[in-house]
Amino acid sequence: MRKPLIAGNWKMNTDSQSAAALARSISDQSPGYGAVDLLVCPPYCYLKTVSAVLAGGTVLLGAQDMFHEANGAFTGEISAAMLKDCGATHVILGHSERRHILGETDQAVNKKTLAAHQAGLIPIVCVGELLSEREAGQTAQVIRRQFDGSLAGLSAELMAATVIAYEPVWAIGTGKVATPQQAEEVHADLRKLIAERYNAATADRVRILYGGSVKPDNAAELLGQSDVDGALVGGASLKADDFLAIAAAGTLLAGDDVTRPQNA
Ligand code: PEP
Numbered sequence: 001m002r003k004p005l006i007a008g009n010w011k012m013n014t015d016s017q018s019a020a021a022l023a024r025s026i027s028d029q030s031p032g033y034g035a036v037d038l039l040v041c042p043p044y045c046y047l048k049t050v051s052a053v054l055a056g057g058t059v060l061l062g063a064q065d066m067f068h069e070a071n072g073a074f075t076g077e078i079s080a081a082m083l084k085d086c087g088a089t090h091v092i093l094g095h096s097e098r099r100h101i102l103g104e105t106d107q108a109v110n111k112k113t114l115a116a117h118q119a120g121l122i123p124i125v126c127v128g129e130l131l132s133e134r135e136a137g138q139t140a141q142v143i144r145r146q147f148d149g150s151l152a153g154l155s156a157e158l159m160a161a162t163v164i165a166y167e168p169v170w171a172i173g174t175g176k177v178a179t180p181q182q183a184e185e186v187h188a189d190l191r192k193l194i195a196e197r198y199n200a201a202t203a204d205r206v207r208i209l210y211g212g213s214v215k216p217d218n219a220a221e222l223l224g225q226s227d228v229d230g231a232l233v234g235g236a237s238l239k240a241d242d243f244l245a246i247a248a249a250g251t252l253l254a255g256d257d258v259t260r261p262q263n264a
């Protein structure tokens with residue numbers, strides 16, 4: 001069974017004090033949530049602060065983006081090795097805000113995904129359709145195109161170690177959540193696609209998170225879907241109680257019968 005992952009994307013929020021306090025609150029309460037993996041992704045500049053707070057505990061640390069090059073003249077960018085140096089084990093890539101506000105392409109996400117793995121960071125690669133694409137009946141096509149573009153060139157082993165986040169763009173930060181059936185349909189299709197491109201055993205190992213207005217009151221139903229292996233949480237991850245209430249929904253569903261993916 002895949003161990004659920006509950007990931008908090010803090011986006012461009014918090015300051016050094018509130019980031020440390022939020023991490024402290026989550027970390028202090030984390031022993032009750034051993035059946036799920038908890039991950040927080042603060043802004044770059046607070047990674048070290050949060051890493052120090054999380055030290056010795058089980059809450060994982062991730063970043064919200066990175067550049068694919070290892071070093072050099074790339075003003076304003078940050079590399080996978082630098083993130084690791086700050087204590088990160090995970091990195092969110094291809095978030096819809098980067099795709100649609102900052103113009104990031106599948107090819108750029110692909111380079112970052114390969115570079116993250118090369119450096120030993122676990123990428124959480126986001127895919128998701130716009131409302132207009134859903135309304136035009138193009139959801140499966142868009143997701144498949146993003147999958148093939150963003151995740152090209154991975155071995156089966158690296159694919160299994162990759163986390164995918166299905167985040168319908170129309171559900172992010174809007175309060176409009178996908179129904180559990182809508183989420184499951186896309187997650188099941190993604191898993192089928194992984195089985196087609198690789199094999200069933202690899203598809204069975206990949207964790208596929210749902211993201212888009214996940215809140216304490218809708219988490220249990222979403223996480224109860226058989227192909228939903230956790231959540232990528234934006235707004236609700238900024239309050240420790242809400243984030244942990246979502247984690248509690250995952251914990252209940254996971255029970256104790258969970259195993260950590262080999263390379264997570
Ligand atoms: C996100 O930022 O990935 C996200 C899903 O945001 P929210 O939970 O606020 O919709």
